[in-house]
Amino acid sequence: MDRAMNPLALLAALHALGRAPLAREGGKLLLSEEAPEEAAHALRPFKPALLNALEDGEEVAASRLLSSPYRLAALLAHALGVEGPIVLTLYWDGDPRRYLAPPGNLAPHLAWASRSLPPPRRLHLAPTTGEWTLEVWEGWEVAVEVLEDRRYLLLLPALEARAWGEAARRWRRGEPPPLEEPPVLGVREVA
Numbered sequence: 001m002d003r004a005m006n007p008l009a010l011l012a013a014l015h016a017l018g019r020a021p022l023a024r025e026g027g028k029l030l031l032s033e034e035a036p037e038e039a040a041h042a043l044r045p046f047k048p049a050l051l052n053a054l055e056d057g058e059e060v061a062a063s064r065l066l067s068s069p070y071r072l073a074a075l076l077a078h079a080l081g082v083e084g085p086i087v088l089t090l091y092w093d094g095d096p097r098r099y100l101a102p103p104g105n106l107a108p109h110l111a112w113a114s115r116s117l118p119p120p121r122r123l124h125l126a127p128t129t130g131e132w133t134l135e136v137w138e139g140w141e142v143a144v145e146v147l148e149d150r151r152y153l154l155l156l157p158a159l160e161a162r163a164w165g166e167a168a169r170r171w172r173r174g175e176p177p178p179l180e181e182p183p184v185l186g187v188r189e190v191a
Contacts, residue, residue, distance in 0.1 A: 007079045007153055010049070011143050013042035017062035024054035049078035053107050069123045069136045070114035074107040076153060077125055080132045082106060091122035100128075 016039040023030040029047050031040050043050065053075035054060060065071045077086060086106050088099045101109055125134040132151035142161035146152040146168075156164060 006145065007076055008143055008145055009042060010046045010075070010079055011066070013039045013046075014062040014066050016042070019061045019063050021059045021061050022050060022054065022065070023059040024051055024056055026056065027051065029054075046079055049075060052078040052082075055108065055111055058111075068114045069119055069138070070110040070117075072136060072155070073123055073125050073134060074110040076134050077106055080134065080151060080153065082127065083129065085128045087126055087128060089124040090120040091124075092118070092120055 017031075017035055020032045020035040020039075029043075029050050031043070053065075053071065060071065065075055073088070082103065084103060086101045088101055088106075088110075090097045090099075099109075119138065121138045123134075123136040125136075126132065130150060132153065134153045134155075136155045137157055137160060139157045140155035141158045142156055144152075144154045144156070144161060144164070146154070154161070154164065
């Protein structure tokens, strides 16, 4: 993927579309006529990712792509570049579940999961090549993209995003990362 194509621009364009439906028919990406022209123009660079993330003959509201962690993960994975197998980790209330999706199987599997499974509390997605990482947390409000040796895309609730941003700023200033302080237990002298 061309690093100039920013996945945050894709998220902004989908947000601007709101409930306007996107559809895939063969190799065509269809958008309702009510959709704002600016949003349609912003989606053009992401047409291949959108086509790969939608099933043939499927029509999905843009807001549904943003609200379903499964559909969002499929779309962003294709926008970030899926050349090899992908490791998908889902967190519900219990232990995490890991899946290895071979090339070409990610979008259909995540479309099925969106219809059949409850939304996870957290979703982690990364190719086995290690080029990028995607984190989607339940109730995400803020999307942060970090480019270093690899690409990180974090979709977090506002409070977690603020805490993450503050920790990153401290780390850049050379301060040690914050360690969890052990809880202070009430102590009293035994007579």
